[in-house]
Amino acid sequence: MTAHQFHPTILREYDIRGIVGHTLFPADAYAIGRALGVLAAETGEKTAVVGRDGRLSSPELEAEVVRGLMDSGCAVRRIGCGPSPMLYYAATVSGTAVAVMVTGSHNPPDHNGFKMMRAGKPLFGAEIRRIGALAAAGFPENASSGTVSDWPVFADYTDRLVQDWDGGGRPLTVVWDAGNGAAGQVMTALSARLPGRHILLNATINGTFPAHHPDPTDPHTLEQLIAVVRDEGADLGIAFDGDGDRIGVVDGLGRILWGDQILQILAEDVLRQRPGATVIADVKASQALFDEVRRMGGQPVMWKTGHSLIKTKLAETGAVLAGEMSGHIFFADRWYGFDDALYAAVRFLGIIARLSEPLTARFDRMPRWVNTPELRFDCPDEQKFAVMTAVQAALEAEGAEMSLVDGVRVSTPDGWWLLRASNTQAVLVARAEAPDQAGLSRLMAALTSALERAGVRAPDLPV
Structure with a gap:
């Protein structure tokens, strides 16, 4: 052996x-x-x-x-x-x-x-x-x-992507950025078969990633895309991560749509065809998304962060659509239930081509809360879960309203704050969201206090 x-x-x-x-x-x-x-x-x-x-x-x-x-x-x-x-x-x-x-x-x-x-x-x-x-x-x-x-x-996969194009008659100008990642060749073949004008950035696969790091959740990696969208007067820009399973989107003004905002637009279209269907998002998503899915007649489900966990939950619940803040989008509506940023791009562009208004106007109509980015700070692997146990116990003793789906997501009259232990790194992850800046400051103060009671000093959290 x-x-x-x-x-x-x-x-x-x-x-x-x-x-x-x-x-x-x-x-x-x-x-x-x-x-x-x-x-x-x-x-x-x-x-x-x-x-x-x-x-x-x-x-x-x-x-x-x-x-x-x-x-x-x-x-x-x-x-x-x-x-x-x-x-x-x-x-x-x-x-x-x-x-x-x-x-x-x-x-x-x-x-x-x-x-x-x-x-x-x-x-x-x-x-x-x-x-x-x-x-x-x-x-x-x-x-x-x-x-x-x-x-x-390759050819079969590209053919299948194109098969679900359902755009309207309005031709779009789209800037695509593969970041020299593995999606580049498919992106090139796919965009050539869609109507409209398509401008391709960093489509050549290059494992050194010479243009920029391939991570569309990092605003710095979208700077080139945003500049070209503005210069070309494009309707929107699409970006992919290094292996093409996560999507990033910017509108015609160069504003970034985060994962839950992309999912909100996709959900509106899917729920029009599948009323009452289940839509899943991870615990880091905005409350605005869950509220909008419910308002549009869907059944929102909050679930654990992690593409494998979301994929599994989608299959268990029979949900038609799911997504994460990280840009993983999962379609079980006309697709196979796995996360595919290229397929999500086809469906998203089809929606925008059918809208009676530009994406910028649709973005302006979105309900918005004030929120933090994802806050990550070091905590040793041997301590992070003990910290979470202590935080949860203290909150339960206080009678706090919270979800324990993944870490703790605490709801207050000011909004919500989240604390969870990363499953992949020696870090704790936090996020908070409120209707206004004053409420957000109070939430961050509450998060800082909860950490301190568990023996952790929160490093430079915004308050």
């Missing part, structure tokens, strides 16, 4: 992720392939699909995953370089036992990792920990003999 130990930091809640050459190595990729082969066998069918992003380390890591899967006796199909949703699509339509995407997502160029599926569902949490246990126990020296073939799914 050949045993393998992973660096303790890389087995995360939603994926496996580390720094190449420091905490993540090709031997890890091989062990992941061997472990996934075990999981595939338990489904009764040793089949696998593998994809990769454009990072410099991805070809070697992908080759080792494939080798590990083959040594476990799997029939492996390689889809090559592309966005994570293309891998999800391939796995879904083929019904493969396991699927793995080699990607560092929106992390720096020297990072990489693995997003995985089993039997059409996201592989996360306890199953990722089981991969670690299987590797530690060891794999047989006598490897099985699997097979490998190439599967050029």
